[in-house]
Each structure stands twice: as C-alpha cells, then as structure tokens.
Amino acid sequence: MTLLLNISYRAWHVWRRNLDVSRFSWKTTILPPLLEPMLYIVAFGLGVGAYVAQVGYRGRMTDYLTFLAPGMIALGVLSHAIFECMYGSFVRMRYQRTFDAMLCTPLLIEDILAGEILWGATKGLFAGMAVLSVISVWGLAVFPSSLLILPTAVISGLLFAAFGLLFASISPYIENLNLPTFFFINPMFFFSGTFFPIDDLPRWLKALAMLLPLTHTVDLMRAAAYGILEARLWVSVAYLAILTPIVCYAAIFLMKRRLIK
Amino acid sequence: MKPIIQARALIKRYGTFVAVAGVDFEVAPGECFGLLGPNGAGKTTTVHMVSCVLPITDGDIQIAGLSARNEPRRIKAMMGVCPQESNLDTDFSVLHNLVAYARYFDIPTPEAKRRAEALVDRFRLRDKAAQCVDDLSGGLRKRLLVARAMVNNPAIIMLDEPTTGLDPQSKHQIWDEVRAMKQAGTTVILTTHYMEEASLLCDRLIIMDQGRIIESGTPRGLIEKHAAGEGTLEDVFLKLTGKELRE
Numbered sequence: 001m002t003l004l005l006n007i008s009y010r011a012w013h014v015w016r017r018n019l020d021v022s023r024f025s026w027k028t029t030i031l032p033p034l035l036e037p038m039l040y041i042v043a044f045g046l047g048v049g050a051y052v053a054q055v056g057y058r059g060r061m062t063d064y065l066t067f068l069a070p071g072m073i074a075l076g077v078l079s080h081a082i083f084e085c086m087y088g089s090f091v092r093m094r095y096q097r098t099f100d101a102m103l104c105t106p107l108l109i110e111d112i113l114a115g116e117i118l119w120g121a122t123k124g125l126f127a128g129m130a131v132l133s134v135i136s137v138w139g140l141a142v143f144p145s146s147l148l149i150l151p152t153a154v155i156s157g158l159l160f161a162a163f164g165l166l167f168a169s170i171s172p173y174i175e176n177l178n179l180p181t182f183f184f185i186n187p188m189f190f191f192s193g194t195f196f197p198i199d200d201l202p203r204w205l206k207a208l209a210m211l212l213p214l215t216h217t218v219d220l221m222r223a224a225a226y227g228i229l230e231a232r233l234w235v236s237v238a239y240l241a242i243l244t245p246i247v248c249y250a251a252i253f254l255m256k257r258r259l260i261k
Numbered sequence: 262m263k264p265i266i267q268a269r270a271l272i273k274r275y276g277t278f279v280a281v282a283g284v285d286f287e288v289a290p291g292e293c294f295g296l297l298g299p300n301g302a303g304k305t306t307t308v309h310m311v312s313c314v315l316p317i318t319d320g321d322i323q324i325a326g327l328s329a330r331n332e333p334r335r336i337k338a339m340m341g342v343c344p345q346e347s348n349l350d351t352d353f354s355v356l357h358n359l360v361a362y363a364r365y366f367d368i369p370t371p372e373a374k375r376r377a378e379a380l381v382d383r384f385r386l387r388d389k390a391a392q393c394v395d396d397l398s399g400g401l402r403k404r405l406l407v408a409r410a411m412v413n414n415p416a417i418i419m420l421d422e423p424t425t426g427l428d429p430q431s432k433h434q435i436w437d438e439v440r441a442m443k444q445a446g447t448t449v450i451l452t453t454h455y456m457e458e459a460s461l462l463c464d465r466l467i468i469m470d471q472g473r474i475i476e477s478g479t480p481r482g483l484i485e486k487h488a489a490g491e492g493t494l495e496d497v498f499l500k501l502t503g504k505e506l507r508e
Contacts, residue, residue, distance in 0.1 A: 013367075016364065021352040096351055098350060101344075104337065105362070106367070108333065
C-alpha cells in the first residue's frame with residue numbers, strides 16, 4: 001500500500017516533461033493521431049463498406065461506416081496509450097535514463113511511474129478526441145450521449161497505459177515488446193468488435209473476446225455513439241473500473257522492483 | 262560543528278554480494294569530502310545511498326538531521342547530484358534541460374527559467390543554449406550536468422567522477438566551479454580516480470576498497486603518514502590498495 005501512498009502531485013511534473021517533448025515535436029506527435037483514424041475510415045469505411053450493405057448492432061442495422069466509427073475511437077485510445085507506455089517509457093527508462101535523472105530530485109519512483117501512466121492516458125484521450133471530432137463532423141455520432149465517450153476514453157487510456165508500462169517492466173530488452181503486441185494488442189485490434197460485431201462469432205471465440213478489455217471500451221463507445229444506453233453496459237463499466245487500478249498497481253509494483261534494487 | 266552527513270554502519274547487499282560492507286563517516290557543513298578507491302570499491306553505491314536513490318540494506322544515513330530511510334524527498338530537495346554518466350534529457354535543448362529539471366524541485370516555471378539563464382551564463386554554455394544535448398562534446402555535457410545539479414541551490418552537491426574523460430581545460434573549469442561552491446559554503450561530496458584532483462579539492466577523504474573504508478584523513482595527513490611526507494596521494498593510494506587490477 002505504501003506504493004500508492006508514495007504517489008504525489010509531483011507525478012504531474014513527469015507528465016509536464018512529456019508534454020513539453022510533444023509540444024517541441026508536434027508535427028510528429030500531434031498530426032499522426034489526427035490523420036490515422038481518417039486512414040482507417042477511408043480504407044475500411046469507404047473501401048470495405050462498399051461491399052457491406054448493413055451491419056447489425058444490438059438489433060439495430062446501420063451502414064458499415066456508422067458501425068466502424070466508434071471502434072476507431074477505441075483503437076485510437078488503445079494504440080496511443082499502450083505504445084507510449086511500452087516503447088516510450090522503455091526508452092526513457094533504459095536508453096535516455098530519464099528516470100535516473102528524475103530520481104535525484106524530490107520525485108520518488110512511484111511519482112515517475114504514475115506520471116508516465118497519466119501521460120500515456122492523456123495521449124490516448126487526445127487520440128480518441130481527435131477521432132471523435134472527425135466522426136462527429138461526419139455525422140456518425142449522436143449527441144449528447146456521445147459525450148460519454150470521453151470518460152470511457154479516460155479510464156481506458158489509464159488501463160492501456162498501465163498495461164503498456166506493465167509490459168515494459170517485464171521485458172528485458174525492447175525487442176521483447178513484440179510479444180505483447182502480437183499476443184495482446186493484435187487480438188484486441190481485430191476481435192474486440194472494432195471492425196465487425198462479435199455477436200456472430202463462434203461461442204468460444206466470443207467468450208474469449210469478452211475477456212479482452214478493448215471489447216468493453218468499444219461496446220461502451222458504440223452504445224454512446226448510437227445513443228442506446230442500456231443497463232447491461234454497467235458490466236463493462238465495472239470491468240474497466242476494477243481492472244484499471246489492479247493493472248496500474250501491478251505496473252508500478254513490477255517497474256519499481258525492476259528499477260530500485 | 263554538527264555534521265551535515267552522518268553514515269552509520271552503512272551496508273548495501275545485492276543478494277549475497279556485499280557492495281558496501283559497514284561504512285562509517287561524517288561530513289561537516291561546507292567541507293569538500295572525497296571518496297577514493299579502485300573500481301568496484303563501493304564509492305558510487307555509497308553516494309547513491311546518500312542521495313537517496315538506492316535503498317539502504319542496513320545502518321543509516323542522517324542528512325541535516327533527517328534519516329535517509331524516512332525522509333528521502335526532503336533530503337533530495339536539498340541535494341544536487343552530478344552522475345558519473347550523462348543522463349541529460351536528450352529530448353531537450355541545453356536550456357530546457359535546466360528548466361525541466363528545476364520544475365522537478367517544485368520551482369515554478371518563471372523562476373526555473375531565470376535560474377536556467379543564470380546557470381547557462383555561469384557555466385559558459387550561452388552559445389549552446391538552444392542546442393540539443395546530443396550534439397554536445399563530453400566536456401560541455403559534464404559542465405551542463407554540474408550546472409543542472411545546482412539548479413535547486415543545494416546545500417550538498419554530489420559529484421561522481423566529474424572530470425573523468427575531460428580535457429585539461431574542461432577539468433580546470435570544473436575544479437574552479439568546485440572551489441566556487443566551497444566558497445559559497447556548499448558541502449561537496451566528490452568521488453574521483455584522480456589523486457591530483459583529490460589533493461587539490463578535498464579537505465578530507467576516505468579511501469575505500471572492497472566495500473570498506475581502509476583509510477581516512479586529510480590529503481596532506483595521509484601523505485605524511487604513508488609516504489613519509491614525500492611523494493603524492495597516488496603513492497599512498499597504491500600502497501594501500503595494491504597494484505593488481507580490480508576488474
């Protein structure tokens with residue numbers, strides 16, 4: 001428990017440091033998250049969408065683009081939060097020795113790691129908001145229920161950032177991060193209801209899909225974007241609300257154990 | 262005078278390996294205190310425990326009356342650390358390295374900028390202020406590391422091999438800075454392999470070997486005792502630690 005008590009407001013100093021880096025290199029850090037979902041929407045929405053007449057979600061039939069759009073918000077949150085805390089944090093820890101330098105200031109390792117997770121979540125939220133703005137202009141999201149996408153992006157961003165830091169903490173070398181990418185991120189990318197509904201999958205595959213955190217993020221975001229808020233969604237809310245603090249704790253615990261000997 | 266740093270029966274173990282095997286020393290405020298010893302003697306480990314970045318296995322360190330075990334934040338707030346190897350922020354310019362580092366000490370941005378500007382001038386980094394630190398030479402990088410260690414106006418500054426690998430000009434410049442710190446009343450902890458450096462700068466020093474202190478005193482006193490007043494501190498060092506290679 002002291003692990004959590006050691007986290008202070010100073011985590012924001014770490015967040016601020018990472019924000020400065022992004023501000024100085026905004027062309028590479030801000031433009032891609034804005035443009036990437038556009039690529040998916042054009043490729044899948046218009047390309048694949050031309051061959052798919054209607055897609056069913058919770059008994060409602062829509063065109064493929066409408067189905068796809070909320071999934072792209074979730075993917076934006078996932079990829080930006082998790083990769084920032086997998087590769088970004090690994091590089092700062094191992095190659096740039098940023099954490100070593102910070103440890104010689106009043107920051108404790110818990111502040112630093114909490115700051116990293118907050119930063120990863122911020123990047124995820126930013127990416128999610130970028131996609132949401134685009135699809136809102138496109139008329140693919142219903143308001144005001146779509147505003148619920150934002151808190152979903154915040155908690156999912158924290159969760160995926162923490163997963164990223166967790167993977168970084170147990171990877172001896174940066175190359176090892178290919179493993180969680182293949183076994184965790186890629187399955188979520190395809191099987192979380194992002195590109196197609198999971199309802200029609202074989203039962204065993206659907207059961208596996210329900211275990212993936214992104215499935216719950218996607219479901220919450222799609223329900224908000226469609227404006228069909230149902231009581232069953234509380235299960236997904238609970239899933240994310242319980243898993244997030246556990247993964248945050250595990251990531252900070254394991255990373256501290258790796259760094260402070 | 263009451264010591265500002267007091268290490269008591271200090272031990273650091275990694276599993277079965279003992280890096281520091283029971284070390285006692287005291288440092289008076291304003292003193293320049295040297296840690297000498299061959300590679301692997303436990304100097305850097307000791308320094309890391311004093312600067313509260315490494316947990317203490319056994320024993321304790323009191324710094325300005327605070328225990329390193331219980332008050333790491335308050336101790337770190339009054340300390341400046343210049344590490345052996347550069348951990349400058351390669352994502353930032355020279356100037357922003359100082360600004361960002363100052364903020365970790367809760368120094369508000371306008372004040373952080375003021376201090377960064379002053380340090381850039383003091384350490385003659387003005388021409389390089391906007392450059393990325395990746396492009397700096399070894400000497401400039403060390404200067405920036407020393408400057409960064411001063412950004413919080415520390416009462417204690419730890420310099421871990423600050424002149425290793427530097428050309429004579431850069432080395433002398435760092436020595437001048439250390440003298441200026443002493444002049445200003447800052448306590449300086451210096452680890453070094455250069456006996457000349459220790460002779461010139463340190464008021465008192467300890468020689469460590471295999472995790473223990475094998476000798477301590479003033480540079481002059483050690484030469485008197487072990488080299489009959491002739492020769493250099495290096496003769497004393499080799500006499501005490503032997504000539505065989507350590508690593």
